[in-house]
Amino acid sequence: GPDRDRDPPGIPVAIGAESTANPIPEDVDLVVASAAIPDDDPALRAARDSGLRTITYAEAVGLSMKGRTGVSIAGTHGKSTTTSMLAHALVECGLDPSFIAGARCPQLGGGWRVGAPEIEVDGTRRPGVFVAEACEFNRSFHRHRPTIALINNVEEDHLDFYGSIDEIVESFRDFARLIPSASDGGRLLIAHEGGHRREICTGLACRVETFGFAPSADHQVVHDAGTGRVGILQDGAMVVGWNSKLVGDHNALNAGAAAILARWLGADWEDVGAAMERFEGIDRRMQRLGEVGTSDGGTAVVIDDYGHHPSECEVTLRAIRASMRPRRLICVFQPHQHSRTRFLLEQFAHAFGQADLVIVPEIFFVRDSEEERRRISAADLVDRLRASGTTAMHAHPFQAIVEHLEEVLRDGDLVVVMGAGPVWQIGRALVDRSSEASA
Numbered sequence: 245g246p247d248r249d250r251d252p253p254g255i256p257v258a259i260g261a262e263s264t265a266n267p268i269p270e271d272v273d274l275v276v277a278s279a280a281i282p283d284d285d286p287a288l289r290a291a292r293d294s295g296l297r298t299i300t301y302a303e304a305v306g307l308s309m310k311g312r313t314g315v316s317i318a319g320t321h322g323k324s325t326t327t328s329m330l331a332h333a334l335v336e337c338g339l340d341p342s343f344i345a346g347a348r349c350p351q352l353g354g355g356w357r358v359g360a361p362e363i364e365v366d367g368t369r370r371p372g373v374f375v376a377e378a379c380e381f382n383r384s385f386h387r388h389r390p391t392i393a394l395i396n397n398v399e400e401d402h403l404d405f406y407g408s409i410d411e412i413v414e415s416f417r418d419f420a421r422l423i424p425s426a427s428d429g430g431r432l433l434i435a436h437e438g439g440h441r442r443e444i445c446t447g448l449a450c451r452v453e454t455f456g457f458a459p460s461a462d463h464q465v466v467h468d469a470g471t472g473r474v475g476i477l478q479d480g481a482m483v484v485g486w487n488s489k490l491v492g493d494h495n496a497l498n499a500g501a502a503a504i505l506a507r508w509l510g511a512d513w514e515d516v517g518a519a520m521e522r523f524e525g526i527d528r529r530m531q532r533l534g535e536v537g538t539s540d541g542g543t544a545v546v547i548d549d550y551g552h553h554p555s556e557c558e559v560t561l562r563a564i565r566a567s568m569r570p571r572r573l574i575c576v577f578q579p580h581q582h583s584r585t586r587f588l589l590e591q592f593a594h595a596f597g598q599a600d601l602v603i604v605p606e607i608f609f610v611r612d613s614e615e616e617r618r619r620i621s622a623a624d625l626v627d628r629l630r631a632s633g634t635t636a637m638h639a640h641p642f643q644a645i646v647e648h649l650e651e652v653l654r655d656g657d658l659v660v661v662m663g664a665g666p667v668w669q670i671g672r673a674l675v676d677r678s679s680e681a682s683a
Contacts, residue, residue: 276304302384305376309389312371316378316388319396322498323377328526329502331375336519337511343375348527365510385419393423394501395434404583417444425449436461465500484513486521492563533671536678542655548671552580552664554591561598571656575599578663579607586620593628602636608665646673
């Protein structure tokens with residue numbers, strides 16, 4: 245920040261084994277542990293042994309929603325983008341929200357913000373808005389206490405925890421039941437298509453409305469991919485429209501949902517449209533890292549993206565191909581989790597059809613058992629990609645991939661580095677090395 249010379253806050257940070265050497269301070273009353281912290285973590289175990297109250301991160305979010313208008317953003321894809329879009333719109337419209345997202349939004353100064361505990365809308369005082377990303381893994385979003393919720397889409401994921409798509413839909417249905425009745429202000433916005441709305445919404449007491457590209461949706465989203473124009477129609481009439489800086493139908497749907505929620509929370513349509521037009525995106529979502537020099541004297545573009553589910557990879561590659569029209573589209577994709585790769589192998593095999601070349605490093609090992617690790621490899625994914633007609637290769641380590649890209653890139657190419665693990669280092673290294681070479 246701007247005050248780099250000032251002393252930082254007195255919060256000690258310890259990683260891994262260091263945590264055992266840094267006992268929890270005596271004045272701590274509560275310990276919050278994220279889903280990434282294992283139950284046998286030394287610091288967490290020490291806190292419990294000392295009698296401290298320990299709760300999960302999701303429980304902390306639920307507690308923070310008390311006394312505020314909680315807005316939970318759920319769905320298999322698009323949570324971080326939609327959360328940030330909505331937070332941005334509410335800030336721009338003067339509603340001073342609190343929010344917490346799973347990614348950094350430069351326009352908002354990061355991934356979280358503490359806003360007003362109380363706001364005034366149309367002369368009436370009411371609880372402040374708290375927007376939070378709601379993840380279905382481990383059913384953690386059941387700890388939220390939303391007044392308003394969004395379900396963007398529901399697909400197979402986290403199959404290391406859920407046994408089937410039916411279990412996932414059931415979990416989303418239980419989440420939707422947390423929303424209060426319509427008479428108490430409870431509202432759910434759910435995807436008209438791809439949201440399993442019939443199974444999820446049956447018997448809900450809250451008010452339910454749908455959004456999507458279909459004319460039969462309560463809020464029809466329209467998107468002109470050529471111009472980037474996004475709009476929302478209600479009863480056939482356009483209520484708001486803006487020129488989006490983000491490409492792809494999926495981002496048009498994310499933006500449409502955020503705009504509708506902002507309107508529900510008291511913003512004017514005109515202000516919402518102006519705010520959405522100014523939204524510039526979040527880190528690691530089709531993020532342009534820069535250009536690199538190529539061996540034939542030209543330049544290639546490097547993009548970083550968090551996509552790690554087959555659907556995410558496919559829509560991102562289609563959006564890049566359609567909007568940026570590269571000479572060649574080269575994708576470096578690091579699978580995230582061995583179990584996800586194995587469960588969704590056939591979907592992954594057909595998700596990269598837009599790429600001219602796919603380079604696959606080692607699968608990022610997280611949460612899985614050693615037995616799961618032995619059941620599938622990056623080479624297995626490469627074999628399936630090649631069998632489906634996609635040119636693919638396995639390369640390791642990251643440094644070798646960077647060097648290979650430097651050799652093969654030609655003028656007009658585009659490299660997109662995709663995955664939820666440390667694969668982003670490849671794109672950064674590629675850009676940094678090119679900058680150093682030209683300096």
